Amino acid sequence: MEAMDGNLQENLLNPRAESDVDLKEEIIQESKKIWRVALPSIISRVTSFGSLVVTQSFIGHINSTDLAGYALVQTLTVRFVNGIVIGMSSATETLCGQAYGAKQHHMMGVFLQRSWLVDLATLTLLLPVFVSAAPIFRAVGEEPAIAASAGYISLWFIPFLYSIVFAATIQMFLQAQQRNAVVAWLSAAQLAVHVPVSWVLVSVMGFGVGGAMCALCVSAWVVVAGEFVYVFGGWCEESWRGFTMAAFHDILPVVKLSISSGIMVCLELWYYAILVLLAGYMKNARVAISAFSICLNVGAWEFMICLGMMGAAIVRVANELGRGDAAATRFAIKVVMATSVAIGAVFWILCLIFGRKLGYLFTGDEEVALAVADLSLLLAFSILLNGIYPVLSGVAVGAGLQGRVAIINLVCFYAIGLPIGAVLGYVIHLQAKGIWIGMMSGIVTQTVALSYMIWKINWDQEVLIASARLRRWYLKSGEENQQQICDHS
Template identity: 75%
Template sequence: MEYPVASTGVEEVELVLLKEGAASCGLQTPGHVQDPSIFLQIRPNKTRVSIRYEETKRVKQERTSRKHYLWWHLSGHIAAAVTTSEAAGIPSVGGDSNAYETSDNMRQQEKHSILMVSDFFFPNFGGVENHIYYLSQCLIKLGHKVVVMTHAYTNRSGVRYMTGGLKVYYVPWKPFLMQNTLPTFYGTLPIVRTILIRERISLVHGHQAFSTLCHEALMHARTMGYKVVFTDHSLYGFADGGSIHMNKVLQFTLADVSQAICVSHTSKENTVLRSGLPPEKVFVIPNAVDTAMFKPAREQLSTHEIVIVVISRLVYRKGPDLLVEVIPEVCSMHPNVRFIIGGDGPKRVRLEEMREKHSLQDRVDMLGAVPHSKVQSVLVSGHIFLNSSLTEAFCIAILEAASCGLLTVLPDDMIVLAEPDPGDMVLAITQAIRLLPRIDPQAMHNRMKKLYSWHDVAKRTEIVYDRAFKCSNQNLLERLPRYLSCGAWAGKLFSLVMIIDFLFWRFLQLLKAMDGSIQESLLNGTAEQKGDLKGRICEESKKIWKVALPSIISRVSSFGTIVVTQSFIGHISSADLAGYALVQTLSVRFVNGIVIGMSSATETLCGQAFGAKQYHMMGIFLQRSWLVDLITLTILLPVFIFAKPIFSLLGEEEAIAKSAGYISLWFIPFLYSIVFASTIQMYLQAQQKNVVIAWLAVMQFVIHIPLSWLFIYVLNWGINGAMGALCMSSWILVFGEFVYIFGGWCPDSWKGFSLNALKDIFPVVKLSISSGIMVCLELWYYAILVLLAGYMKNAEVSISAFSICLNVAAWEFMISLGLMGAAIVRVANELGKGDAKATKFSIKVLISTSLLIGVTLWILCLVFGNKLGYLFTNDEEVAQTVSDLSLLLAFSMLLNGIYPVLSGVAVGAGLQTKVAIINFICFYLIGLPIGAVLGYVIKLQVKGIWIGMMSGVVTQTLALSFMTWRTNWDAEVSITSARLKRWLLKSSDEIKQSSDPA
């Protein structure tokens, strides 16, 4: 027979089939297929590929660099793999190390720094552990640098060195289930980043599909721009719940992998089907065996008593349930057969019960766990090796047994010979027993030594690494479409995970550059002294983002939970969406205006205490704020308990009022969490511990999304699930803050609960009320606008569309609030230094930064505004109304990027009273009247209200800009200096200390 073949770039070859079965390789594999394995000999040929059969008893021992011997599975399953000429540069399997001499002489192999990552490594023993260890040792001998990362074991953590200088990081995570660490998504990023940078890694190689550490390390490595390679060692199904979950995780990981390796062709087919990975990115490289360790016994065993050896972890995927049925049947058919079973696991009980039930105590030896150093001595005590594994793609134990001269019996999805069925396995064992007299253990060992060498595996893996480095580097936006293609919901979730991972990585980079004290870094500057404009801008931008970024992350993540909840509710029903919008933007804003406004007194009091180094007072101020805010919120509870009659009295439609009344009750536990979250946030910010807040807020947001999906779509809890997820995630944030405070991370400021918190309550109340006026003026303004939208025609659509746009704008506003905080710090910092020129320069950089962000979001909203509504609702009418408002929304985002920074500049200069007056005039005397006239009189409906809102914001922006331009910053420096001197005189302790004799 002749078959055309695709060109490989080398001379075409002639394939000679050597019809001598599995005995040719020294690994006897009995079964139900005649001649289950065939060897292919590759010879130079000038024309076509010719296939002919030859009867031989022994494969020629002499080989040249262009001759390779391979296993081929006649029934379509691959026993090992197929190799091609190394000169073609194609990774191959099989063959001996001499086959690479020509390739090595042709080119100099590029050396790499490789990080091997898996949950499975020594001191745990298994196929994956052996693969990583031996592959690493051979790569080191080839001149590469190899580092291994795995989780800590009971008595092993930190950094260890193994044979050959192999460095192993036992990172401080304990196994959670089946030697896997608990998935954290982002918890491993800091240490992975540290190892990659410290060891100067160029490529990350992950092993095993069900290794949590592997998946997370590959994700972080791609985020940081490293090349990644993945090796799959097992087979998985497609129908059961565990396989479906694992396949989706694998699809996520391999969506952005550079190259992939499988240990057999069957494994490759399985991996490609499960992950959707292009077949050309998957290479087949088999496992190998250390034949120096696994040698046959010096004297061949007698066949009067036949010993069948089983060495395996006794877990479901290793097939011990098959053994329970096979062993009694074999023992009844063959009285001279005895079994040795080495290994431990939860299925050991079933095997012991089988032995007791059939009275096989003298014929079935249970050895328990066998150390790897003792495996060879167990293997050479037997004649046949039985492997019943259901999921392994190419079991190393098979090679170890064959190297020791044992016949092997395998299920069909492994190499060939027995179906994973007890009856078929019994027949295969019977056939193996008949073949025993023809076996030469030493000949098998010699053949395994030549065919399965770790050196060959390392050489082929080198080629895969070279292929990986040829893959182009892509930024996050170029990589996101691959994640989005993973499924309707899964794609969005995977993309969100990668975006957050990218932001977290950038955040860690920023933290690396930060000094121990934020204020210290703000005061010190070098580029300014050099007069370099570009350098000054860069330095100032760094100072701004060191303050702004943690605040932005915290605000965006916390508010994101509210927006995500609205998005989920919008896909339940439009009435519930309108009810949620009404409660969230009216009742919640109304109460939040009071609660958060009163909580802001905590920031003032704790900040003053921290500045005066009265750290113990900070905990007392925090407890006082809890007391005041909890009492205030409890007094306001009737607003939520009687929400339905209140909304009906205000003229809202009955259906909307009913839905809002029900949702209002769910908001009560959420609001109580806000009391603790907001006050603790201000307490920690006063101590410059805002990084902790950002961490906790991101954790809250990441947990909230899958929790909402689980409650709504999996458990079908509807509106109850959406609100329940919101409450749970908000209290998770509070619980994290409690753990941080009570766990001893604030030793100076938290001394425990104190009765002193009950003293001087009324001054705190007075300060809280005055602090909340400015906050309430702004929050209530937007709440009143939503109330006006409720009086429009088709109120359900009006409220839903208006609140969607308002929440999108508010989410973007969280970024501006972070910049506002940076503006307050920078302006106050430079005024405190007495440098008016630096103050004005900082204001210019702040406004330029916020304007750049505003323009970027303005453009995005103009481009994607017509699709925005479908993220929140399936209602066509609501989505269309949102689309109509998208132009106005875009310009609102542009303005939101400017006026908060101007407000921050004014507050930093101590001009809060002027800002409050401007807010009242612009919002209540200009914005609301214009919106009411355009919406009701001119009949512009929701557009009219939005235009009125923008009128107020435009007026406010112009007023703040004029005030900033007209401010005499030299005079402000003098005012700030005088104020500081005034406060300094009130410090009686310092006066007393200065008057004491030295």
Template identity: 65%
Template sequence: MDNGIKTKLLRQEEEEEGDLKERIWVESKKIWRVALPGVISRVCAFGTIVVTQSFIGHISDIDLAGYALVQTLSVRFINGILLGMSSATETLCGQAFGAGQNHMMGIYLQRSWIVDLITSTVFIPVFIFGTQIFKLVGEEEAIAKSGGYLSLWFIPFVYNFVFSLTIQMFLQAQLKNMIIAWLSAFQFAIHIPLSLLLVYKLNMGVAGAMIALSLSSWFLVIGEFIYIFGGWCPHSWKGFTAAAFKDLLPVVKLSISSGVMVCLELWYNAVLVLLAGYMADAEVAISAFSICLNINAWEFMISLGFLGAACVRVSNELGRGNAKAVKFSIKVLLGTSIAIGLFFFVLCLVFGKKLAYVFTDDDRVADTVSDLSLLLSFSVLLNSIYPVLSGVAVGAGMQGAVAIVNLVCFYVIGVPLGALLGYFTSLEVKGIWIGMICGVLTQTITLIYLTWRTDWDDQVKKASERLNRFYLNSNENPEQISNES
């Protein structure tokens, strides 16, 4: 009898183990279907910024510092606002797709264009008065003038964010983002020869590098427009409609909370670069710090792919009303992302000291980057955890809570600690980075606790209420409803 019970239990365990493996495999396929195109597109899109920095770095050390200042402060400032506000599109489109209300997705997309276009235009003076702003915050005059000149070249580049970010989230929510991966890969492929042509063949220098950046970024947007308007999204894009101007206030509210959440995260690094600019050798400090941040940010693009996957999987399952699937998906997402993070952690430890010469010929900058390589490796490892948890929050529409977490962890803990270690010890730039890591580590622990304590059944109810609130009834657009049925 005992042997029979043991055999039965063993069989049950094997079946459960086999069932678990099958569930993990199925969930992994769903995750990678969203994450892989997201990783490719973000790595390639950010790669154009990194390649441009490399070209400028080999032209002039002052312009390298100026580019670093603009890209890390001004561009990240605007990008943070637009990316954050666009994540509201990700929440709404993901939940609409999960609930089968595909016709609402095109309306959400148009609403996001209206909100983001107005927002970006309001902040354009940040680029027009770049030199004055950089002088005002105490940067060296030569670096401030270079940054002000480069700021003007960034204006056409910044406007591509209004469309590229929102369209990516629109397509990603309906699992059609492979087209963005192909377009982004082609964008990156043409950016390098285009930069070589304008910078060296036509001898346009810094201006040539910036023109190449804008041209390649708008190639991606034009490709996305062709895909959507050309009929490849028949259920989610019904053409332009006046309905996009209705119910803008709730979208603005969600966009603002999303914007605050992401901005506090992206501006964190910008504040630290600003602190580096007050060091004794500002040119070297800014250049070295921004090189490490860009390496970190380039790897972070992989994590953003998983952030997108987390948002889509969570929002889709909440839209379907499946709380258990949400919890299981979070576990698989974290496990996969951490495994990738460990791989890049080792990679940065091994090659971290050699990376600086890709961006500069200055030995002083390279030595400073070398000193930061160990801390860079730990930052890369943390990148594999907290973006996934942020994506979970975006998918559930909990951006407001995460915004508070980011504010406290980054600006109450990270920045003051970085300033303390950077200016009042011999650590200097390394001290600023240690402060940054402490802020990120605190945020990661808090997000883990927040995710663990979340009542996902309650989130299902909230998602349903949100969809009902935004839903356009069939009397307003019967053709759309009939197409969906």
């Protein structure tokens, strides 16, 4: 009794004690939900992107011309097309996440099939970009040898990109229902296959660039095959009811949301691609392109972790909006943002310490390695920013606000970042460093704008919007139709 009185007295003297305990428990529970989505997504993205980096490393040790050609294709052409495909696929994250939160599980499979139709048609229309890569690069003024190498490498990326259509959309489908652990295992298997196959084809059999690209395509389809087995094999029986003609219903509204999603992501990915293109007009184009792309790829590899947190933000926001809980949505945003910033700070410190040695991992060319070292400080601060703005974009995607983000990206990147980069790089003669400062200027302004947008959002209103969207696109499941028949009889 005395102990109880003591506890009561303590709570009266410290009224925050119990609420602090409750808050800690809520943070722990929310963190578990976030990491259940984020960790597999991070593993998947890091290992998948790791395959691109491993390929770059193998090609970089063949010769510097092919390294520059690969950098052009991977950073320009692949980002251009991949941005459209991945961007349009982000509509799947919004719709599946909100459908799962509203317990409309059967609609998730319908949304997945609709995304396949839209993405496959879009990618097929974009194939001429890859087929005509060499003349395109020559037309924009790239060196003939680099353009020829880029044209050859570009053809190898076609089967790789078709694998991305299925791999990305199925991952989003599984992620929305917190079943994406299998994707992490499959992605780890992809990297485990990719490294030895690349070594055999390039180093042992001497197939050169073609061997490196063949290994990339083979390992990419390993993931897709595993995802097909998991989804079609009965492990998603509530959300996958088989192929259906319902996928062709309401396809235009999905296309509209997909286009706004695609524009949002494309404006961001193309921004980096254009910066690499600008680097190609520097005094020593080979060194500038190679160094710039190496730094971008190192930053992008860490960015894959941030995209995992972005995926968690999308799922948590979409799920809670689908459930109709505005307060839980706001709380999830705070927790995922704090987590992502902490991760970004850790990698920022690591890059400050080891950044000047990064270039030697990708090339034996002393000029390129020194150019990478010169950019390492800017790379470190870019990595710090990576911990913030992807999560803000994820919050917007989870709420279906891709259109607003597209406008912000257009202004911040193309009206602010690119002009500053061009002036500093060419007029002030800071070369690649000036372009990178311009890039960071765009990212900083984008981060500020997104922060303000998220702060001003009325989440109670967003709950109503999400509910209206799900009602408008809802199709009855077979069980519900059967129940109605029974009720009428």
